[in-house]
Amino acid sequence: MRRLVAFLLFIIAAIGGHALTLHLVPSVIMDTAQSRLADQGLPLHQWAASPRMTPQTQTIVRPSPDLSYSVCRFDVRDGPVLISAPGWDGYGSLSIFDDRTNNVFVANLDGENAEVLILPLSDKDALITPDLADKERVLIAEGLGLALIRRVAPDAQLHEAAVSLIDQSTCKVIRQY
Amino acid sequence: MKSLLFWILSACLGAVVGVISALFMAGLLSVGPKIGGTVDVGGWTSDWSIGSESANPYVRARVARHGLLALRKEEAVYFTKSTDQSGNPLRETCVYRVEGSRLPATWWSITLYDSQSRLPMNTDRKLSFDKTKAEVTFGGDVAWLFDVRPSAINNEMPWVSSRGADEFDLTLRLYRPRADLLDDPVSVLDPPRITRLSCDGDDE
Numbered sequence: 001m002r003r004l005v006a007f008l009l010f011i012i013a014a015i016g017g018h019a020l021t022l023h024l025v026p027s028v029i030m031d032t033a034q035s036r037l038a039d040q041g042l043p044l045h046q047w048a049a050s051p052r053m054t055p056q057t058q059t060i061v062r063p064s065p066d067l068s069y070s071v072c073r074f075d076v077r078d079g080p081v082l083i084s085a086p087g088w089d090g091y092g093s094l095s096i097f098d099d100r101t102n103n104v105f106v107a108n109l110d111g112e113n114a115e116v117l118i119l120p121l122s123d124k125d126a127l128i129t130p131d132l133a134d135k136e137r138v139l140i141a142e143g144l145g146l147a148l149i150r151r152v153a154p155d156a157q158l159h160e161a162a163v164s165l166i167d168q169s170t171c172k173v174i175r176q177y
Numbered sequence: 178m179k180s181l182l183f184w185i186l187s188a189c190l191g192a193v194v195g196v197i198s199a200l201f202m203a204g205l206l207s208v209g210p211k212i213g214g215t216v217d218v219g220g221w222t223s224d225w226s227i228g229s230e231s232a233n234p235y236v237r238a239r240v241a242r243h244g245l246l247a248l249r250k251e252e253a254v255y256f257t258k259s260t261d262q263s264g265n266p267l268r269e270t271c272v273y274r275v276e277g278s279r280l281p282a283t284w285w286s287i288t289l290y291d292s293q294s295r296l297p298m299n300t301d302r303k304l305s306f307d308k309t310k311a312e313v314t315f316g317g318d319v320a321w322l323f324d325v326r327p328s329a330i331n332n333e334m335p336w337v338s339s340r341g342a343d344e345f346d347l348t349l350r351l352y353r354p355r356a357d358l359l360d361d362p363v364s365v366l367d368p369p370r371i372t373r374l375s376c377d378g379d380d381e
Contacts, residue, residue, distance in 0.1 A: 002180050009184050010191035017195025022203065022234040026241035033245060054296065055304075055341075061294040064350065065304040066286045091284045091352045093252055101241040103228075103249055110283075148246055152284055152352070154307055 026100040034144055037073055045081065045171050047072045047149075049163040052156060068153040068162035072171035076120040077143040082132065084115040084170040085149050088162065092151040098140040105138045109151065115170075118145065132174065147171060203238035219368035220264075221256035221349060228254065254354050256366075259346035261373045267346060269297075269327050269339045271376040275306070275347070276322040277369035281358045282351035284308050287369065289325065291342040301329070301338035310335055324374070347371065 042048050049070045053063040074081045085094045085107075092109030096118065107114035117135040124139050149169070153159040200206050214225035226236050227244035228251075240247070247253075260266055261273060275287065286307035291297050296304055311321035314335050323335040325347070330336075339345055349369065351358070358365045 002183065005180075006184050006187035009188040010194075013188040013191030014195035014198070017192035018199040019195075019234075021196045021199035022238050025199075025203065025205070025238040029241045029245060054302075055298045055300075058296050062288075062290055062348065063296065064286070065288060065296060066307055066350075093248065095246070095248065095252075097246060101245055103247075106249055106252060146246065150248070154286070154305070154309060 026102075030097070030099050030101045030144070030146075033146070034073060037071065037146075042071070042073060044073050044075055044078075045173060047147075047166045047169045047171050049166055052153075052159045066152055066154040068149075068151045068159050070149040070163075070166055070169065072147040072169075074118065074145050074147060074171060074173075075143045076118055076123075076140060076145070079173040079175045080120075080123070081118040082115070082135070082170055082172055082174045083118060083147045084113065085109055086165050086168045087112045087114075088151045088165070090152045090158075092149070095148045095150070096138060096140075097146045097148070099142040099144045104140060104145075105136075109149070117174075129174075199238075203235045203242075205238065205242050216256075216362050218256065218363050218366045219370075220260060220262075221258045221366075221368045223254060223256045223362070225250075225254075225362075228252070250359055251353070253350055253352045254359070254362075256349040256351075256368070257346050258349075258368075258371060259344075261371045263373065265373065266344050267325070267339075267371070268344055268376070269342045272327075272374045273325040274322060274372045274374055275325060275337075275369050276320075276372070278321075278367050279319050280308070280349075280351060280367075281355040281365055283353035285349065285351050287337070288348050288350070289337050289339060289342060289345050290348060292344045292346075297338065297340060297342035297345065299338055299340040301340060303329075303336055303338040306335060306337055325371075 047070050051057045053065045088109045089111065094107045094109055094114040095103055096105035096116065098104050105116055115135055117132060117137045119137055119139050121139050121141050151162045153162045216223045216225045227240050227247045228249045267273065286305050288305040289297060306323045308318050311318040315321050323337060325337045325339050327340040
């Protein structure tokens with residue numbers, strides 16, 4: 001009897017640990033990424049451009065030297081977040097990732113601007129001012145997320161031009177909770 | 178009391194086994210199975226799970242680890258090759274010619290990475306070849322070629338530098354690929370060919 005109970009406890013704990021680990025891995029990985037960006041001095045709700053990727057500036061594995069990257073950390077627990085990015089002459093995209101690394105939104109920036117309103121599931125019917133009523137909306141389950149802009153910029157001049165577009169990009173809470 | 182300790186120990190052991198087996202199955206340890214789709218087109222391989230939505234929790238965990246912030250497949254797909262047409266590893270001590278034809282994407286690039294998945298530590302500013310360079314050099318992207326070599330030579334041939342890379346691979350990125358490529362990459366992609374021209378000690 002004693003051994004049977006021990007065996008059952010072993011099996012139950014193994015199944016529970018297995019399932020819980022698989023469930024938590026994406027969140028832990030995104031938390032780590034958020035923490036690293038915060039440690040590098042990137043505050044919430046502010047776009048920042050990465051330096052041009054060269055052998056000397058690379059900080060991640062397999063960086064693309066042909067792309068310009070800009071990133072913004074956001075938190076919908078502070079309120080609905082409006083994210084926008086101007087278009088680009090060439091390949092470009094705006095991607096939104098939730099706190100479980102899911103790519104919940106992507107927009108084309110090839111010659112066209114992109115704009116999206118990020119709302120928490122708990123406030124999906126948030127009262128939005130009339131000027132924002134027609135914006136595309138994305139719902140995310142939890143608080144923190146990442147917005148990422150990629151633009152093809154294979155030389156230094158194009159990279160500078162891509163970085164300069166940060167001033168025309170938006171990543172802000174539009175109504176504080 | 179002894180029984181209680183025995184049961185607690187059994188539960189703890191079970192939990193540890195559960196955690197390790199999950200990490201193993203999801204490919205998050207240095208060894209383990211790779212659940213999900215690998216595509217191989219003429220030796221150019223791609224993890225077809227990255228950038229796609231999967232309900233499989235093992236694939237989701239692996240993609241979170243190895244494809245963090247990756248673009249959706251509709252936005253970009255990646256293929257990597259680490260051998261030449263004869264199956265020999267790509268080495269800094271050799272010179273290669275890479276030839277290709279029109280690729281099914283809005284824009285593409287081919288970048289060289291060393292065995293640590295880093296850009297090689299050199300200052301040649303020849304890290305990649307792309308569609309724009311093909312169009313400028315060859316008047317279009319119908320047919321193009323470039324060399325991979327550790328140093329420049331005095332000719333007009335575009336090149337990518339392998340200086341400082343030791344053993345390396347080439348990664349082909351296809352931005353906004355055509356839908357038929359996503360459906361059937363093996364039939365649609367005409368993979369670039371990597372031919373070894375010479376190695377140290379050979380007559381170039």
